[in-house]
Amino acid sequence: MKKHDTGQGKTAFSATLSRAFPQLLLTLALLVLVIFLSVSSDYFWAWKNFRNILDQCSVYLILSLGMAFVIASGGIDLSVGSVAGMCGVIMAVLMHGGVATYPAILLGIAIGVVSGVVNGVIVALIRVNPFITTLATMTITRGVALILTGGVSIYGFAQSFKWWGTGDIGPLNPPIVLSLLLTLAAFVVMRRTLWGKYSLSLGGNAEALRRSGVRVNLYRISIYAVSGFCAAVAGLIMTARLNSAAPLAGSTYEMDAIAAVVLGGGSLNGGSGSIFGVFIACITLSVLRNGLTLLSIPTYFQQLITGGVILIAIIIAQIRNNRDRSH
Amino acid sequence: MNERQPYIRVENLKKNFGHIEALKGASLEAYPGEILAIVGDNGAGKSTLIKALSGAITPDGGVISIDGQSFAHLTPKLAEEKGITTVYQDLALVNTQTVWENIFLGHEYRRWGWLNKKKMRRETAELLERLQVSIPDQESVVADLSGGQRQALAVARAIRQGGKMIILDEPTAAMGLKETAAVQKLIRHLADQGYGVIIISHNIPQVFELSDRICVIRQGKVLAVLDTKSVTADDIVCMIVGGSASNGAKQ
Numbered sequence: 001m002k003k004h005d006t007g008q009g010k011t012a013f014s015a016t017l018s019r020a021f022p023q024l025l026l027t028l029a030l031l032v033l034v035i036f037l038s039v040s041s042d043y044f045w046a047w048k049n050f051r052n053i054l055d056q057c058s059v060y061l062i063l064s065l066g067m068a069f070v071i072a073s074g075g076i077d078l079s080v081g082s083v084a085g086m087c088g089v090i091m092a093v094l095m096h097g098g099v100a101t102y103p104a105i106l107l108g109i110a111i112g113v114v115s116g117v118v119n120g121v122i123v124a125l126i127r128v129n130p131f132i133t134t135l136a137t138m139t140i141t142r143g144v145a146l147i148l149t150g151g152v153s154i155y156g157f158a159q160s161f162k163w164w165g166t167g168d169i170g171p172l173n174p175p176i177v178l179s180l181l182l183t184l185a186a187f188v189v190m191r192r193t194l195w196g197k198y199s200l201s202l203g204g205n206a207e208a209l210r211r212s213g214v215r216v217n218l219y220r221i222s223i224y225a226v227s228g229f230c231a232a233v234a235g236l237i238m239t240a241r242l243n244s245a246a247p248l249a250g251s252t253y254e255m256d257a258i259a260a261v262v263l264g265g266g267s268l269n270g271g272s273g274s275i276f277g278v279f280i281a282c283i284t285l286s287v288l289r290n291g292l293t294l295l296s297i298p299t300y301f302q303q304l305i306t307g308g309v310i311l312i313a314i315i316i317a318q319i320r321n322n323r324d325r326s327h
Numbered sequence: 328m329n330e331r332q333p334y335i336r337v338e339n340l341k342k343n344f345g346h347i348e349a350l351k352g353a354s355l356e357a358y359p360g361e362i363l364a365i366v367g368d369n370g371a372g373k374s375t376l377i378k379a380l381s382g383a384i385t386p387d388g389g390v391i392s393i394d395g396q397s398f399a400h401l402t403p404k405l406a407e408e409k410g411i412t413t414v415y416q417d418l419a420l421v422n423t424q425t426v427w428e429n430i431f432l433g434h435e436y437r438r439w440g441w442l443n444k445k446k447m448r449r450e451t452a453e454l455l456e457r458l459q460v461s462i463p464d465q466e467s468v469v470a471d472l473s474g475g476q477r478q479a480l481a482v483a484r485a486i487r488q489g490g491k492m493i494i495l496d497e498p499t500a501a502m503g504l505k506e507t508a509a510v511q512k513l514i515r516h517l518a519d520q521g522y523g524v525i526i527i528s529h530n531i532p533q534v535f536e537l538s539d540r541i542c543v544i545r546q547g548k549v550l551a552v553l554d555t556k557s558v559t560a561d562d563i564v565c566m567i568v569g570g571s572a573s574n575g576a577k578q
Contacts, residue, residue: 016466192441197424201432204421211419212433213404271423 022265023277025316030284033291041294049290051172057286058175059084059234063253064260064278065186066116066230071261072190073223074203074270075123075130079115079138080231081253085246086141087112087235091161092154092245101160109232115141116228120221138254145247155244165241175237182230187275199223203270259310260285285310332395334359334492334523335380335411340389342375349375351547352389357492362514362524364534364555367544368567373527376544377494380525381413382406410491416500418481426465426472427451430484450487458483459516461509475506479513492523499533511537531560543567 037044063080070077091108095101115137122133169177190196198219201209210216234253239245262268263284264277288309292302333356342350350372357363367373378384380391382401391398393409401409420429427444430451436443451465460479462472469477478498485493498514499507514537518524528534534541535555543550543566550566 019468194435194437194442197428197435197442201421201424201428204423205419207417208419208421208432211403213407214433271421 019265019272022263023274023280026263026265026277026280026284026313029313030280030287033284033287037287037291037294041291043294044291047171049294051176053283053286053290054176054179055173056290057282058179059237060253060256060260060285061179061279061282062182062230062234062237063257064264064282065182065275066227067254067257068186068261068264068266068273068275068278069190069196069199069223070130070227071258071266071268072199072203072270072273073220074206075220075223076134076258076268077116077119077224077227078131078134078254079119079141080227080234080257081250081255082138082141082145083112083115083228083231083250084235084238084253085248085250086115086145086148087232088239088245088249089145089148089154089247091236091239092157093148095157095161096154101158105161105164105236108236109229112228112232112235113225114228115231116225117221119228120224123224124217124220142248142251145249149245149247151247153244153246155242157240157243162240162243165237165239165243175241178233178237182233183275183279187279190273190275195219195222200271200273203267203272205271256285263310263313331358333357333392334394336390336392337376337380338390338392340376340379340391341387342379342384343387348547350379350386350389353544353547353549354389355542355549355552357523357525359491359523360518360521361539362518362526362537363540363542364538365525365527365542365544366529366531366534366563366567371544371567372547373544374496375547377413377496377525377527380406380411381494382411383413407488407490410489411494412485412488412490412492413494414478414481414485414496414498416496418477420469420477420481422470423468425468426455426462426480429469429480430454430487432484434488454483454487458486458513460513473506474502475509478502478506478510482513482517486517486522490522492525493517494525494527496527497529498526499528499530507533531563534563535560545569 043049063084067077067080087108090111091104094104094107099107119130119134119137122128123130164174167174190199198209198214202216202219202223206216235250238249260278260281261273263281264274264279266273266277285306288306289302292305297305335357337356338354339352340350340354341348341352353372353376355363365373365376375384379386380401382403382405385400391401393411396409398405401411421432424432427448431447436446438446448465455462455465458479460483462476462480469480472480482493482495495514499510502510511533514524514526518539526534526537538555540552541555541558541563542552543563545567553562
């Protein structure tokens with residue numbers, strides 16, 4: 001029997017290629033960067049330097065993983081840098097108050113999750129714009145960190161705590177291992193679980209999901225909770241690595257996380273996101289920063305160049321996206 | 328007279344919004360295997376009637392019987408359980424996701440906690456084959472489908488969710504001629520397979536081409552339910568705007 005020909009759409013192969021374009025472009029840029037730095041610097045092609053890149057990348061990567069789900073769901077979380085800083089401070093205050101290392105870590109992470117739940121409840125149930133909500137909670141959590149510390153860094157922790165930032169796990173260290181494990185988990189969750197699929201569906205069409213009988217508010221709140229969890233783990237690494245809990249730690253880290261998600265192919269309109277893309281984006285930005293340092297580019301110029309590269313990459317991806325939509 | 332048992336029977340349905348009487352005692356019947364078109368001017372009460380049938384609003388009076396079981400009102404979940412699924416004009420598809428992901432949206436198969444993509448892909452292929460819907464690749468995302476393909480996908484999802492009576496709100500609005508014809512063929516195919524179909528349409532030629540019966544609603548009341556073959560387009564337009572049918576009307 002003849003099928004009802006309901007018109008011509010785009011072929012799946014060209015559509016898949018188009019969707020993977022940001023990741024392909026980014027991978028190519030990373031390869032070019034690695035080749036250029038290998039030729040330009042004697043110090044780049046060394047395991048110690050690669051480990052350093054992965055280590056520096058770990059905090060941004062963990063923050064970006066939570067952000068990837070939030071952005072995929074059509075939201076944004078500006079509070080992650082501040083929550084990371086606050087959770088580090090809370091762990092420090094608890095340990096200096098006599099609480100053992102692991103209960104302090106767990107309590108700090110729990111508070112990160114609660115911060116995420118608060119964001120989620122305000123966004124999902126009270127329907128306040130996520131940008132405004134998380135801008136406010138960013139300020140509140142930073143305020144909490146300043147109040148708890150009196151504006152002064154808390155330093156000096158037990159070895160069991162410092163291990164999370166400076167220890168060794170074979171040729172790697174805990175921040176690298178933790179960030180890679182969380183990346184792997186996020187990759188599997190986004191591609192293979194209902195929660196990951198609904199994160200993307202929420203950003204694609206929340207109303208369609210609601211009409212399908214899915215409790216969208218519950219999913220939205222849980223996504224912000226995961227972002228809070230990631231921020232707290234990042235706070236643990238930051239504090240343990242420096243053996244110091246600074247009240248202003250993590251400032252503007254949310255911007256790096258957002259940049260990594262968008263560079264990795266996530267749309268700020270929601271509905272799309274790639275954990276592989278986020279991973280490559282974080283590595284690329286870390287390699288870029290590392291390369292600029294190795295080439296002795298002054299710090300102020302590093303900021304300028306990094307920002308410029310992010311902008312150019314996003315513009316190229318958007319031009320390509322616009323061209324696809326007009327076809 | 329139709330001797331079959333109606334799948335849906337609406338009796339004396341009433342609904343007020345503040346002081347506005349949107350439905351003033353509407354009654355109609357819809358049968359499996361037939362296409363019933365509901366026509367009426369803007370504000371006549373078509374959408375209110377459909378929303379009451381899909382459980383989106385609670386009527387103030389009257390009875391809705393589904394497959395012999397009577398209800399004072401429905402909820403969206405109950406309506407779906409009873410086999411009434413509504414495809415609204417916006418289609419409620421996730422543009423960034425694939426055909427099979429949309430077919431199973433909210434009703435995904437899982438195995439050991441993981442999404443069972445293989446089973447969902449296989450059943451999507453079977454469903455599209457059964458409904459004779461031509462979508463070349465179920466891995467395509469909705470944003471890359473044509474308007475006709477999207478409508479067909481929304482209908483397929485309604486069937487997949489257990490729909491026995493499919494309500495279509497302006498199913499071919501803003502579509503080209505070829506796509507409209509294909510969607511109309513799909514709707515006819517559904518009725519031939521035994522599904523009941525209710526369409527709301529402002530497109531009178533389409534109503535005549537497609538439907539078995541026409542229900543005219545005016546000012547919150549069902550003015551007439553007519554066999555499509557027994558009336559002309561002029562009769563229907565006349566009733567919609569305030570005249571009366573020349574023949575064949577069952578008041």
